[in-house]
Amino acid sequence: MEITENEILELFRQKKKPFYIKTLLKQLGLPKTEKQNLKKMLRKLQKKKLIKYQKGKYFLIEKKQEEDLVKGQVEAHPSGYGFLIIGDQVEDLFIPPPEMKYLFDGDIVLAKPIKKKKKDEAKVVKVLERVVKEGVGVLKKDKTGYYVLLSDTVIPHKIYVPKKQAEKIVKGSYVVVKIKQYPEPKKRAKGDIVEVLGKTRNTKTVAEIIARKYGLPKRHSDEALQEAEKISSRVVISKNRKDLTKQVCFTIDPESARDFDDAVAIEKEGENYRLYVHIADVSHYVKEGSAIDKEAFERGNTYYLPENALHMLPERLSADLCSLKPKEKRYAFTCEMLINPKGKVIDYDIYESVIISKARLTYDQALGIILGDPELSEKYPDLVEPLKYMEELAKILLKERERRGSIDFDLPESKILFTDTGDPYDVVPYERHFAHRLIEEFMIIANITVAKHMEKLEQPFIYRSHEEPDIEKVIKFVDLVAGLGYEVNYPDVITPKFIQKILKKVAGTPEEELIRFMALRSMKQAKYTVENYGHFGLALDTYTHFTSPIRRYADLVVHRMLKKSIKNKFTKKDLQTLPIKLEEVAKQCSKMERVAEEAERDALEILKLRILSNHIGEEFEGIITGVVSFGLFVEIEKYIIEGLIPISSLEGYYIYDEQNHRLIREDKQKSYRLGDKVKVRIEKVDEDLKKLDLSMVD
Structure with a gap:
């Protein structure tokens, strides 16, 4: 039939x-x-x-029905759910965990929107494109066979592999698996092992996991490397450049720094200060459209992973030709500013130069000289007076910054200590002190000066914008602060000074760090834009990034626009076409900046969990950073990492009081509130699933 x-x-x-x-x-x-x-x-x-x-x-x-379907990109969340990102003008759709079992972060899918009370959901109809082709994970075995539990995907998927391949490899090893069949209902994912990385979670395996997870390039193309090798190392003082080789300028950087973007110099003129901020002239070497330039655009910035850096530029440029190394002649782009005792720039000049850095100081050495360390002062006698003037000017600029209402989030940072073999063994606080602030203030004033120069001329440019936060988010933040027992007024207009006042009010209290963190979360993310929207966080009308072209592509493009401006080389065609090109650059740089932030945070978390796996059963001080119906999130202060105390592990029956951000025991004799300092015990560390289980120590 x-x-x-x-x-x-x-x-x-x-x-x-x-x-x-x-x-x-x-x-x-x-x-x-x-x-x-x-x-x-x-x-x-x-x-x-x-x-x-x-x-x-x-x-x-x-x-x-087909017309009702929407196309979008899957954005996975570590908790097991996801969102379907459809576009800037359309609200994201929620993807529940059962659907996410078959999806990977980045997948392009067709879905049917389904109306729900809280948030519309996406019912996935078809996967159009799989983004993840290979993954890194741990080789494991269950009753049905060998599988790789992926470590480099947002949600850990199981990829089953042939027994013949797997039985030759030690279980628990990190391997690279090529996916042949993706998970579907009644079908499990399958793949082949293509590389064995080793068993230890050290800097090498973590760098591999993170690079693959975020699609970061681990090496430069042969074409880019060949281009870099052909570049002449000769530095010529031409008539177009100021010869500042005799000037006492120097760099101040972290001890581990290998490339030096900026050098500073200062002179006192009566009551005013003449500050020179010299920035590596990367645009002299990296020409638009070259292989190096195309790669730098794709990368967007350098990615700093623990003990590893995936550089935006080939090493010959980043660590040699462009780096302002001491005692060596280098091309620079200089912003020279005359600043009065109120911290105002009363005159400036921006030009190409040639410099020789007289010294390479670490932040600690710079602070030592400022504080009068006799040994350091004897070692660097020519830097004693300049650093004294720099200290005076930095204090003036900090005072001016506070006056205008700049928000200082200044959250605690940590660094991981490693053995010679790259294994993590401890976490220590990363100390920021006055020398860090000094350099930060000098870079900010240079960025402001450059941005104002280009805005005044109304020429094509890339600004660093930070728009004011949504009023709803700020009200939630104020509710939270009020819930912690502080008297706060609700604002009619959101200003940086309003946020600054709250942070001043909580300074020195146990919940200071938490409130700073929550204030930061209420803000929008800073980004690169062609239009100037101002910078809310810094309380500035105009701002850009000019000071780090070795590690940020946006800064390199800012240099190119500045050079066109100071040499009067903007054509009529440029004025029409450049804004469109710069828009593309701004979007790419903003996007890759987010990738860098996530990748660097992820790498640190993986290594911290490795360290904590050796501390199960030990007790630590912490602060409650989240209160939810199923438990308490607590950040361990020493390691700056968050773990969960399940509500079921608390003694007694607790009720979730959402409005007051607390769990309260039924007899009302005990409660845990957001911001409370607590002592916790590490119960379980799951490195593969990135979970840290804690219990309360009363």
């Missing part, structure tokens, strides 16, 4: 429901022997996008 495509479609239209293949055979009156022929016809209808197959069932897709 033969059946036509139209008869199949008519059955679906009449019944208005999906069918399993067995049911379809019965409904069409076909014998079991026709099963394969029917499947062939259904496949043809799938290609015509009239029928779809999911979870073992066949569905009819009418044109009207």
